[in-house]
Amino acid sequence: MTDVTSGSSGVAAHRKVSLLPPYAAGKPPVAVPGLRPYKLSSNENPFAPVPAVVERIHEVVAGAEGEPSPVCRYPDPLSTALRERLAAHLDVPADDIVTGGGSLGALTQVITAFAGDGGEDGAPDEVVFAWRSFEAYPIVVRTAGAKDVQVPLTADGRHDLPAMLAAITERTKVMLLCTPNNPTGPVLTTAEVEDFLAQVPPHVLVVIDEAYVEFVRHPDAVDGPAMYRRHPNVVVLRTFSKAHGLANLRVGYSVSRPEVTASLRTVAVPFAVSTVAEQAAIASLDHLDEVLERVQTVVDERERVVAALAEAGWDVPETHANFVWLPLGERGADFAAAAGERALSVRAFPEGVRVSISEREANDRFLEVARAFQR
Structure with a gap:
């Protein structure tokens, strides 16, 4: 018997489907009055493709x-x-x-x-x-x-x-x-x-x-x-x-x-x-030169964010991507909730929180949340 799940139609999925962890895409931010929302949960490039x-x-x-x-x-x-x-x-x-x-x-x-x-x-x-x-x-x-x-x-x-x-x-x-x-x-x-x-x-x-x-x-x-x-x-x-x-x-x-x-x-x-x-x-x-100019902008912001996190007392892994990792463990959900209150969506995992580098305003707001969370 390979069937394990079935709907009202009686059609059942193969048993291996039940063994698959669901892919959880980064959620969009929840609107907060007076704040521009930013999605920092999917490692997306904050810049549109070059002209x-x-x-x-x-x-x-x-x-x-x-x-x-x-x-x-x-x-x-x-x-x-x-x-x-x-x-x-x-x-x-x-x-x-x-x-x-x-x-x-x-x-x-x-x-x-x-x-x-x-x-x-x-x-x-x-x-x-x-x-x-x-x-x-x-x-x-x-x-x-x-x-x-x-x-x-x-x-x-x-x-x-x-x-x-x-x-x-x-x-x-x-x-x-x-x-x-x-x-x-x-x-x-x-x-x-x-x-x-x-x-x-x-x-x-x-x-x-x-x-x-x-x-x-x-x-x-x-x-x-x-x-x-x-x-x-x-x-x-x-x-x-x-x-x-x-x-x-x-x-x-x-x-x-x-x-x-x-x-x-x-x-x-x-x-x-x-x-x-x-x-x-x-x-x-x-037009790779133009692309890499935008990449460097993200890298510069990443380095600024990492330095600010270190100054605030955070110990984060050395990152060479367009995101930073906060090793919060089970406190990750609390941090994600705090970010959500500031119209930011971040990606919480059981081991911690991943935050994509975005526009400067979004990064500054993330740093505000991070500083407050440390206190």
Whole structure:
């Protein structure tokens, strides 16, 4: 009997659905009279895409003069133009790039292709990752029929790489490294990842999730594409959702060797990246200097916020993303409520609170809440 839930129709969901933790998206702020609301719960870029990207989106939707809008047509399933533009940007072969609906879509392809129920004996494959990390990891893993092996973070919010290595078994198929780690913020360094990869069996895929890479300022931070060039079992994930401000258009990608990409293309959802998203991403790459200027504004605000938190007595992990982490434990819900009273939505987890860096006014108000909460 595989059915466990059913509605009035009598149609029941597969039993594995009951094992999935729900994905909880960041909630919008509650309106408070006299205060502009700010959503600091989803790590969104506070800036719109650069003007050239917005212009390109309008051009694509409108279509060529005298021609119908291409919106009525299916997009290129391989996102050929974007992959070629990314290949030039990253100095990698276009065939080593597979696009997806955000980096989460690209990750789903990896897990679907390389981890599942384990074969004839029915025992599940295993996917190892640090925890707490990106909330979707256990959802994607369990949906594929695999078992998630969660390795606790260190006290300062970092991956415990020795413990992750110790968690490898004969059933381990994939390992996930989130750098900077979401929701805590620290990065992995080149030296520690090289040492880690030297001890991982070569048949185990190691995914380096770099969704926030543009915000990194650590001089020794690991570089995913460099690892992929040196290690055949490395897959790199990146996205246009964060730094490029294209979260709503859902475009991300993976970079890996041809023996990996062949499988990823087999399981990829057809037409996951629209023509609008593809062309917007290309235009953003074509105006990368403008994008990175806006990223630097966010980074400057991040550093200002972190310094102010330290001055107020907070001990927060070193962050290289567009958010900060308050290790409040069970007091996180109280902090989220206090922020809500000031028209701010933040993301509370059982271990603490993640707060996205936003406009200066929003950041100042968050700091007011943080200072008051410390007293």
